Amino acid sequence: MLDKIAENDALTAPTQFIETGGRTLAYRSIGKGKPILLATRFRGTLDLWDPAFLNGLAEKGFRVITFDYSGLGLSTGTPSYNPLEMAADPRDLIQALGLKDVILLGWSIGGMAVQVALTLYPQEISHLVLLGSTPPGDLVKPAEQLFYDLAGKDVNDFEDVVALFFEPKSASSRAAASRSQARIEAREGDTSPAVPIDFARARIAGGPANPAFPAPPVMEMLKTTSVPILHIGGDHDIIFPVENWYALNGVLPTVTLVTYPSAGHGPQHQHPELTADIIASFVRNA
Template sequence: MTSVSPIHSAKTQFVEVEGRRLAYRKFGSGTPLVLCVRFRGTMDAWDPLFLDSLVEQGFEVTVFDYSGLGQSTGERTYHPVSLAKDAIDLITALQLGKVVIGGWSVGGMAAQIVLTQAPQLVSHAVLIATTPPGPLVKPGEQVFYTMAKRENDFEDFVTLFFEPASQASRAAAEQSARRLAERKDDLSPAVPVDWAAAQLGDGPKNPVFPVDAVLQTLKSTSIPVLHLGADHDIVFPVENWYALNGQLPTLHIVTLPRTGHGPHHEYPQAAARHIAAFVGLHAR
């Protein structure tokens, strides 16, 4: 991509909602797509090539910081219901109409709650490397809980979001890390590590996301749902989505090979194309 990428030039904007200020950036034009970010992530955690590729595929992309994190004000929490409220309030305040709601990791839980609580705002749901609600057939790995509670170096980045056993994946991690470092100005402050660690717990949980209403929604909704995952996700194994095959009537599952908890970082252009194809298949 060139240096005039809309991702790098997009300015942070703010909207006041219910006594807090939500920070967001919006770029591109076309189908509105709102993305809820991962644990310990801010607007700057999205790979710029993934976002640029979504714009090229005809999306108007909005990213934002959760309440009390990054550049947003308010009470900070990682409770998925509160994160979902941030997304719902932002969509409503910006008058985006029906959106494709997307979410990565804990943001994917928030996206599922948006689908459950405000289906009138959602045309499609795109879930990236996240967990379904309810009991799991395969829990996450302890290594994630170790790395998530400390400052992370490049080796942690590879282990978390890529496949350390693959040289091609490691090369993709180097490229993604360079892209993430390109934005120099108007950055969101990092999520405090100590605070985030205190929200996490000591090890894998089963279930991670015990919200029966969300599972029932996924079993009965007519809204198309895509899970875009990885073959070695140490946080939220994709096998848990395959275990629901046949129970969720609108679920599409795309699993990208030789990668970890950031499949859209290793395959940014392909991930955007998969999302565009999914939305195009179910134009509403």
């Protein structure tokens, strides 16, 4: 059953639901055009994408689809932060919504999930876009302990948000964080519940790991795929440092790297319109 495409902007788009694979997935859809399906970050839900970024993608001619992972937010099923299991959600949404020629976008752990997706069902995917994510395998620069200290807190205040997703030392980055947070908090009603903190804490209980993403088949896919892949990151990402991508220069034939200065783990929230522009240009030309 095809869903009805919502033409609202990100702040007012209604949550929709679809039964697939024995559970109900909650999703929102804005815009029309080539579909781009967005897999969110650790502790992320439908409501934690910056509306300016989503609207920017829609204005560039994409159909923008966000969703809650199985068992989290407004979706039912069994929750998991194992990327091998998380990859089932975009697969089932692609099939249930009748999508073709899909761009998969993953932020943070969502970037791991969509790399697995490209490994498992490449025929469904035209482009891969990664935001603040990590390649599989051994890392030249591991995560900072600060991420684990902040990501496991019951509630994150504004200063935590700045440290997690922006660059605290930069006045312009802090100002961007304030604007982004205000946009995110502007949605009224029809919102997703937060990811349960006990479930989230269990995923990061061991602290920094190297590798963070031990998946040899995914690395082999990255080395051999013909699918264009774009990674956009900040130069000070405390969980997934961009240095780990640059260490693979010359090994990954289709990966393009874009890095923002004085930026952190949420590059699309610091530069929502620019990030939408870069993604649109990449998809047109890659």
